[in-house]
Amino acid sequence: MHGSAIPREYLPLAHVNGDRFKKLVVTRRLRALSVQFMLVRAVTRSIHCDIIAYDDKLLTPTGATMRKYPRKILLAVTAVAVITLSPAAISHLNDQEVSQSYRQSWFTMIALNFGPMVAMLKGEIPWNDDQMAVYADELVILTSMDGMRGFADGSDKGTTRAKPGIWENKEDFKAKMDDMAMAVQALQEAVNSGNRKAIAGNIAATGKACKACHDEYKSKNYLY
Template identity: 40%
Template sequence: MFKQTLMAATTAAILATSVTAVAKESPYADPAPAIEYRQKSFSLIAANFGDLVAMLKGKKEYNAETAQKRADAVAALAHLPLEAFAVKGSDKGDTKAKPEIWDNWADFEKKMGDLQTASADLAKVAGNGDMGDLKKAIAATGKTCKACHDDYKNK
């Protein structure tokens, strides 16, 4: 219960200070906080998305209200990490990001946009109770995650 409350509170705090991810400018002058920001953003995306996957697989009972909250969080959070990659020097340090991100910025930016689009589509269907719709939307969103991880994340 504490973990769910903490996750909900953290998600709410991030959503309350919603940031438009514009890769050309970033509020970070130093790479360390930028790396931490994007890692925490991805952790929150994974936690919320993981709950949806658990519902789909029957590991958690499907609850339309909770599914909608999780999907809305993923859709909002998907906009956060990109700006933190634009910080000079954030390719070094405590990061699993591959240097190819900065060599192929346009492709990376497109893949982050694909995540934003797929997660917005997920949010449109997560609470409607149709497990077929949910399965398709989860698969599409997961595919965008995998595409980026395959090319741009060290294991």
């Protein structure tokens, strides 16, 4: 027998005995990890292709390019880029930590859409109105999901950087999540308007909404 702690997604395999059960579980885990790897590799290649497509002038944006936006906005998006694109932002997949995996994967998808918007604003990759609109639309879709599913009671332990205060102040935490969703909707409207000054301001505002939650409820290091 396999005991009572069989992950839900493996229950259909519960009739398989012994070593074969273990092999099937390992196979499924490897397939899941392979999908994650391909996703990250595809995104990395996409960004790389955008970068090498620069001509010599675009590879080194001029001061004039950077001065299109107020300094405080550029400082804000730089700080957000550090938060959203750091290696620690990469999600993990663990069938024993479903809530933790859900929230980390959700935040990673947000980072992979918001990060390129920040990069466009900073002049690190070419500005593309169509692609900017796609990122904004995807962010709206993501933030319309129930992100609180990833913070179920009892999921404050395990592979996590979520501080205990989340579960102690659920209403405040949810309010900050709602603020982020509202900021993303405003960002989408700005992107649809085509006004780059408005887009820049709303990227900074979205980053500020993200940071407000990170400052209070996210640890710099894994807690357990």
